[in-house]
Amino acid sequence: DQQVKQNSPSLSVQEGRISILNCDYTNSMFDYFLWYKKYPAEGPTFLISISSIKDKNEDGRFTVFLNKSAKHLSLHIVPSQPGDSAVYFCAAILSGGYQKVTFGTGTKLQVIP
Amino acid sequence: GAGVSQSPRYKVAKRGQDVALRCDPISGHVSLFWYQQALGQGPEFLTYFQNEAQLDKSGLPSDRFFAERPEGSVSTLKIQRTQQEDSAVYLCASSLKRVETQYFGPGTRLLVL
Numbered sequence: 001d002q003q004v005k006q007n008s009p010s011l012s013v014q015e016g017r018i019s020i021l022n023c024d025y026t027n028s029m030f031d032y033f034l035w036y037k038k039y040p041a042e043g044p045t046f047l048i049s050i051s052s053i054k055d056k057n058e059d060g061r062f063t064v065f066l067n068k069s070a071k072h073l074s075l076h077i078v079p080s081q082p083g084d085s086a087v088y089f090c091a092a093i094l095s096g097g098y099q100k101v102t103f104g105t106g107t108k109l110q111v112i113p
Numbered sequence: 114g115a116g117v118s119q120s121p122r123y124k125v126a127k128r129g130q131d132v133a134l135r136c137d138p139i140s141g142h143v144s145l146f147w148y149q150q151a152l153g154q155g156p157e158f159l160t161y162f163q164n165e166a167q168l169d170k171s172g173l174p175s176d177r178f179f180a181e182r183p184e185g186s187v188s189t190l191k192i193q194r195t196q197q198e199d200s201a202v203y204l205c206a207s208s209l210k211r212v213e214t215q216y217f218g219p220g221t222r223l224l225v226l
């Protein structure tokens with residue numbers, strides 16, 4: 001039972017344009033969401049996060065939007081750069097202090113120069 | 114080295130063989146996490162330590178999997194009688210305290226033949 005879903009396995013975007021990566025979740029008890037970026041042969045690195053009490057968080061070129069009613073979040077990268085080419089994982093943490101992260105299956109982003 | 118390190122980086126095992134995977138967390142990090150990442154999937158939680166105490170082992174797939182962190186620093190994930198379905202990348206992560214701020218190691222790629 002996949003509680004965090006990334007339905008697009010891959011995405012190609014031109015350099016300079018916006019990249020939008022989507023994520024859906026099923027468990028309404030998730031209250032904290034994260035995006036990780038992963039290069040080949042490396043571990044995931046934290047990118048940006050959002051608490052369920054917010055609907056938007058911005059950090060430089062990266063913005064995460066949360067729609068709790070739709071159980072949907074998205075990551076926007078503007079402008080996209082070739083160095084952004086990587087696999088992006090959406091992840092969620094349950095409320096109640098659980099120290100367990102549930103990951104999606106990932107979206108491979110390719111930014112074309 | 115300031116980051117999380119894991120060894121070996123690659124391990125080939127014959128089915129039925131026991132393996133031990135090592136994780137050196139960032140110095141001073143209290144929390145340590147193990148994940149299993151199958152090909153084309155996101156990381157899946159295996160277990161969590163706070164110092165030497167294993168507080169959550171709900172993700173360990175079978176009693177063939179065992180993890181320890183005896184002195185609250187280095188951790189070892191042991192897999193007994195390996196099976197082909199154990200083939201995956203095993204990721205370790207550490208954080209000062211909470212999982213939201215975890216840092217990942219590069220992973221150990223295990224191939225069971």
